[in-house]
Amino acid sequence: MGGSDVSQFYELAPYYDAINDWKDYRREVDRLESLVRQLGAPPRASWLDVACGTGRHLEFLRRRHPVVGVDASRAMLRVARRRVPRDPLVLADMRTFRLDRQFDVVTCLFSAVGHLGSKSDVLRTYANFARHLNPGGVVVVEPWIDPSRFRPGTLHLRRHESPGLTIVRLAFSERRGNRSRIQYHFLVGRTGRGIRHYRVTDVGLLLARREHLELLRRAGFRPQFLSDGFLPGRGLLVGVKTGAGSGRPRDRGPSQRSQPLPTDSAGARPFWRTPPRTGVPRRRRRR
Numbered sequence: 001m002g003g004s005d006v007s008q009f010y011e012l013a014p015y016y017d018a019i020n021d022w023k024d025y026r027r028e029v030d031r032l033e034s035l036v037r038q039l040g041a042p043p044r045a046s047w048l049d050v051a052c053g054t055g056r057h058l059e060f061l062r063r064r065h066p067v068v069g070v071d072a073s074r075a076m077l078r079v080a081r082r083r084v085p086r087d088p089l090v091l092a093d094m095r096t097f098r099l100d101r102q103f104d105v106v107t108c109l110f111s112a113v114g115h116l117g118s119k120s121d122v123l124r125t126y127a128n129f130a131r132h133l134n135p136g137g138v139v140v141v142e143p144w145i146d147p148s149r150f151r152p153g154t155l156h157l158r159r160h161e162s163p164g165l166t167i168v169r170l171a172f173s174e175r176r177g178n179r180s181r182i183q184y185h186f187l188v189g190r191t192g193r194g195i196r197h198y199r200v201t202d203v204g205l206l207l208a209r210r211e212h213l214e215l216l217r218r219a220g221f222r223p224q225f226l227s228d229g230f231l232p233g234r235g236l237l238v239g240v241k242t243g244a245g246s247g248r249p250r251d252r253g254p255s256q257r258s259q260p261l262p263t264d265s266a267g268a269r270p271f272w273r274t275p276p277r278t279g280v281p282r283r284r285r286r287r
């Protein structure tokens with residue numbers, strides 16, 4: 001992650017849920033389940049949540065599905081482990097993990113793919129998702145904000161207050177080519193302990209919707225974009241795995257038409273994501 005101190009992200013993981021207390025994960029899971037059903041997933045679909053973070057989606061998904069979570073941050077998984085103590089959580093990179101099994105659904109949400117450094121990394125990641133899906137399996141990716149909607153020079157303030165804990169986060173957005181660069185300043189105040197200041201810069205890859213769709217096609221999906229996603233400017237990418245799928249990126253081919261899905265409204269939210277971004281472990285580890 002450009003210019004930031006990775007160790008600070010580890011320190012901030014315990015505050016991830018607090019700063020994202022506005023997010024309605026239960027509602028997102030309801031919508032995801034309905035979407036994947038429409039795309040042919042079975043009612044108790046096996047579900048792999050990649051970049052699962054602190055396990056907020058897994059907490060609700062696990063009630064109706066066998067679930068596995070993957071994330072590259074040990075600190076985030078530590079929080080997830082407390083939330084979903086009995087489900088498999090794997091410390092691994094989304095580009096390279098290998099679970100030696102396939103699922104009915106793979107999700108990758110809250111713009112985690114925006115952390116990838118290049119288009120070829122995104123293609124590699126989508127091909128890896130295809131590798132972990134059964135034939136006809138469904139992928140749902142919530143991309144980072146569309147380049148046309150990204151507003152450099154914007155300030156965004158978020159605040160969390162709960163007994164004993166106050167967090168203020170001020171973010172400033174910049175753009176360099178196809179990279180977003182968001183400077184975050186966190187003030188974390190804890191009763192009886194004082195206030196700490198963290199400064200984190202998060203660099204994201206700005207990819208247009210058509211680029212994501214093309215990469216998903218090349219990875220072996222029949223994709224479509226739903227503009228009515230969870231957050232303004234991001235939407236949702238959904239795709240059905242075509243054929244048995246080797247999981248290898250496919251050559252460019254003629255674009256395949258997909259049937260539009262009905263969408264529903266998901267409430268307007270500010271578009272900043274929270275930054276946890278971590279180093280990539282050398283080998284996967286079962287937790």
Ligand SMILES: C[S@@+](CC[C@H](N)C(=O)[O-])C[C@H]1O[C@@H](n2cnc3c(N)ncnc32)[C@H](O)[C@@H]1O
Nearest residue numbers: 051052053071072073076093094109110112115
């Ligand atoms: C904004 S958080 C989203 C977490 C969760 N999906 C949610 O909705 O709350 C992004 C997550 O992506 C993870 N991440 C970033 N790069 C990754 C990579 N290369 N492989 C796997 N996980 C990664 C981070 O550790 C972090 O937990």
